[in-house]
Amino acid sequence: MSVEQQDDVDGDGMTKGGSSQKCDVPAVRRLEAMYAGFRDADVQGLWTLPGLLTPVPTPRAVPHRWDARLLADLAAQARDLVPISAGGDRRVLACANPGLQGQPYATNTLWAAVQALGPGERAPAHRHTPAALRFVLGGAGVWTAVDRDPVSMSAGDLVLTPSWTFHEHCNPGSEPMTWLDVLDLPIVAFLDAVFFESPETAPVTAYPDRSDSELSFGGGPGLLPVDHPGAGAGRSPLLAYRWADTERALSGLVERFPGRMAGIRFSDPHTGRDVMPTLRCEMFRLPSRARSPRWRQTGSRVLTVLHGTGHVTVGAETFRLAPGDVIAVPSWNAMAIEADTTLDVFSVSDAVVLEALGLSRRETCGDHD
Amino acid sequence: MSVEQQDDVDGDGMTKGGSSQKCDVPAVRRLEAMYAGFRDADVQGLWTLPGLLTPVPTPRAVPHRWDARLLADLAAQARDLVPISAGGDRRVLACANPGLQGQPYATNTLWAAVQALGPGERAPAHRHTPAALRFVLGGAGVWTAVDRDPVSMSAGDLVLTPSWTFHEHCNPGSEPMTWLDVLDLPIVAFLDAVFFESPETAPVTAYPDRSDSELSFGGGPGLLPVDHPGAGAGRSPLLAYRWADTERALSGLVERFPGRMAGIRFSDPHTGRDVMPTLRCEMFRLPSRARSPRWRQTGSRVLTVLHGTGHVTVGAETFRLAPGDVIAVPSWNAMAIEADTTLDVFSVSDAVVLEALGLSRRETCGDHD
Amino acid sequence: MSVEQQDDVDGDGMTKGGSSQKCDVPAVRRLEAMYAGFRDADVQGLWTLPGLLTPVPTPRAVPHRWDARLLADLAAQARDLVPISAGGDRRVLACANPGLQGQPYATNTLWAAVQALGPGERAPAHRHTPAALRFVLGGAGVWTAVDRDPVSMSAGDLVLTPSWTFHEHCNPGSEPMTWLDVLDLPIVAFLDAVFFESPETAPVTAYPDRSDSELSFGGGPGLLPVDHPGAGAGRSPLLAYRWADTERALSGLVERFPGRMAGIRFSDPHTGRDVMPTLRCEMFRLPSRARSPRWRQTGSRVLTVLHGTGHVTVGAETFRLAPGDVIAVPSWNAMAIEADTTLDVFSVSDAVVLEALGLSRRETCGDHD
């Protein structure tokens, strides 16, 4: 059985043919009537929709760097000028990617922000379905209570406030403190799955060294409480990953594979899966003068520097790196990191989402791909 | 240790206080300077961003019904007026939800469209990372070749073209045929993970009754080829779910639980998981005069009617249902179906995405919730 | 740092050395005293235990064939002479592997037996932790009620009575019927996990064509009831795999790969995993004159012939195959099947146990390995 070759069409859907067709007035009128019918019926012709299916991803977000000192200065101004309200607000400065036309998101999928809490301040408890993490770039002295379990925060610590857990922040000390928040808010908003709730409970007022979560799950690698099934909901029951442990893990890898970039992935100790179902957290260490491979992958990423200096190339941009800088890496932009000194870089990405949905793709690039 | 209660703030971030503060010109200027600094630094204050965290989801997409006869009429017009181009296009009419301001999507996450192929026409092969399915509302006579395995299509059949599989459609017969396409395109586009590619291969010209996929995986419930691990990538190796099987499954459930809505979920026979990692496919049968529960859940859904009449309530809207109608159900809108005659309704949703990301929430509603 | 080479020892643990040592009476006495101490303390020296760790498996069970006609004749005699007792007994003839020194097991891990039920007879309900399956070699007319769901039995059907489900067999018709039982009893007994219980319930007296289990789960490949999580406990909720479906699956595979042995694995439709956590069930079809590969694997297997003739080689033995024959295949014995006519062979193995415990090993063998 043979299938005949069809005539080509232009974008407007008119048949290409002899000159007689170009003057086929009734056909034009019928097309116009059809398109009017489309509008009335809330349908659109695929052939009138360019750019839906592109050869490779074309993110609107752009590679970008937010300067640590500028962020710190603005956070300090906000600490002076913008009190924490009793209504549940936070003193948060959101990194808004210049490509996203005013949306307060660092990338298409990630919210990244600096949060500042002055001495004696408290950000009251609430919960929401967007999941959050806190990465401490410096200082100490704030406790984040997660479902009423108070977790202390110090430089280099990763603290989780998973989806729909109540969380409040309190600075009972005498020094201001600032940290980086990352949320999956753009994802949850896109999926029309945002819920928010404030509790009617008294604030948490205990400030222990180790949270209950750490007492139960933080003993050591591979050591789990007997008969405990984990937290469920695809998230880790361990709420704090301490810098001392992270440092030990990174230095072990550097000792094992000298001269190469070491990387650890923060995981749920009950499953080895990512700490939360939407956010992959990683920490990279580049020894002095080391270079990472250059690679790209689907999904976006936010980087921040904990220690050291160097630079990062993202797509066609190269940014200098210093402690506290925040970098946006949009999807499918090739990325490479180079260290001047020993460089510790924290990374949050949506890679776990891409993997769960069968959309993860990754490749190593040549230097000038 | 005590933490002092903080002053409230307005949305603009100014402190509420005595009248003296209202005239505090230097503070106002400092605020203005700070906000200017925000703009220069590409940051935004959370307190200036209302509506980010809502008590419940607030979808932009609205409940909507596309009328079967209108879709059929427009598809027939397009069949006459818009030839299939040699460049890879399809003759596709996308359902554009009126709430989405011109986006050609049925809901926030789902593309739904009518595709028409006339006698002797062929839609040439291509592949893309967005996953697609075809649900045949009537007729027969088209083959969809998936990675060169030709799959016949008849009324009531569900045919898969999973992410990144080559697919082409061919109508070697003498009758036009129309079917419903559903894609996860909005999700893949949101994630900046769209890839597209056209092959340089000859068209498939075999039109067997049963595809290789069915010969291998379609024998019966729970019967798998020995030593076959499945298709991988979170998707089913079985590419066609035939109406005869679906009918048998639905009538079994109706016999088991008389008078109640029966529902089957199309699954990967190797895992029992959904047919593709982003799309849940289900078929519901309501016996004559039966009513479904009224429930709502996070995530969106597209319904279409295969057989029978009745009506569906979505949020505050009630739509009559007849064969071929297409219905959009946005997230968290309560839904209930009522049958006049025996009613067979096909459903596609993003529930599998919400579940994978820990964002699935579902509740039964009273009649007037 | 250097570690000195040690003296060799004999199996008896005495040092090998010069002739002076052979006369070292005190050493001998000390050894004797030590071994006496071993006995008193209930310990044994590894060096006195030959054969614990062998280069390859050394099964005690031997390749064996039980002849169909002989089994049928003995079952008929038992039907005449041994009534079903009211105490819970079954009229069961267990295949006892000649290598197992009187144990009533077909292999180290599998119980295989012929069970016969005359017209009007009933084997009353009980349950036990050993899991069982019934494979019908011929005839029809018995129902097996599983947790009170009556499942009809006909030639070629596979019926499950999973661990700890109540089951009773009833023959309400006028013809005797015989089938093959396979249980994991040796495994459960080895693990000291046998529990047994008789209920105090009235017998099941309904004899429907399709069981509730089939109405819910037997619709077709990949079709699952909505919102149903499966049976749990690692076992299938589908209790009967009908020959009509199995035949369709086998003929599809033969059409797909002509001339080759086709094999299907019976699986839990909710997970694709084996039907029960200890027993893998498979059905092989060899077209006339076809030969299987020759392979061996860890774990044991019981085969029985449903249709056709041929022969099977197991280790160094070759057995003719005819309908109803039962074959024992011990671990790591190479196996190959050859068909005279179209040959349908049912297989039960413990492969799923070996896989779960990381002990599965499999290799293709040359013709004379």
Added chain:
Amino acid sequence: MSVEQQDDVDGDGMTKGGSSQKCDVPAVRRLEAMYAGFRDADVQGLWTLPGLLTPVPTPRAVPHRWDARLLADLAAQARDLVPISAGGDRRVLACANPGLQGQPYATNTLWAAVQALGPGERAPAHRHTPAALRFVLGGAGVWTAVDRDPVSMSAGDLVLTPSWTFHEHCNPGSEPMTWLDVLDLPIVAFLDAVFFESPETAPVTAYPDRSDSELSFGGGPGLLPVDHPGAGAGRSPLLAYRWADTERALSGLVERFPGRMAGIRFSDPHTGRDVMPTLRCEMFRLPSRARSPRWRQTGSRVLTVLHGTGHVTVGAETFRLAPGDVIAVPSWNAMAIEADTTLDVFSVSDAVVLEALGLSRRETCGDHD
């Protein structure tokens, strides 16, 4: 349809009936002929096999305690009298459960043994499919190389030599050292899956503080090397669980739940599953004077004491506990532990096997159940 009540039978299968039947000589002869036929055909009547299906498990192994000082004394004698052979032997004293009639197994499923290595001695490399672990009850100074990665051993450490990994032990120091071996050998032997092999490689002669395995996987709780999928084969890539970590985990749990028995399960950090697919390893700490619940479960267990004193009740037996004692707990024997001083008890069980096969059953018992 009615099913007639059947006559009862005795265990010998003879029909019970009137006295006339007792003299039914032809029937007796037919029975005798049938049983002769059974013997010839290698079948056995189920009704002649008492005790196959018992109400609850009836383990042959008995509760037993091997005294630490006795084991140490015998190990010292063996160290003097039994050299390590060059042929691959180990100096191992296997605990032989008195109920197992001479089998060198601690329980039905577990091999437990004391292994001793004198100064300068080496047990050469080999591998086998039975999986092993080493638990160090005291001392230090031996390295176990696993697939050529040398792992140091000190008191309280758990060291894994998973199935089919090459392993050798070397004592390069000046002190003898003794530890406890536990293997799944009875399970692997029962399944006819024992393979054994000696390599032709030079001995490992490096004695680092931290193994490569620990450098890569031992950083801290939930910290995994980026892009590393784990070891596969259902076993942990982390080969050593150090006492310092275990102690931290136990003291965290005791702080979290004061006065109660704390327990940790050693797990694969990539999956949270047990360290090996056949052996569950746990460590329990009872604060001074604390009592565990009394419970029983299917599957067997070997306990050993690391620190402290107390006693344990197993079934009807009560044993005093001191460091180095080894206790066998057969299946379904109720067990309770009571501490005099702070008591640290290491436990190995086959619970992971019972769970994988759907045979796990557990219940808390009253004091005199």
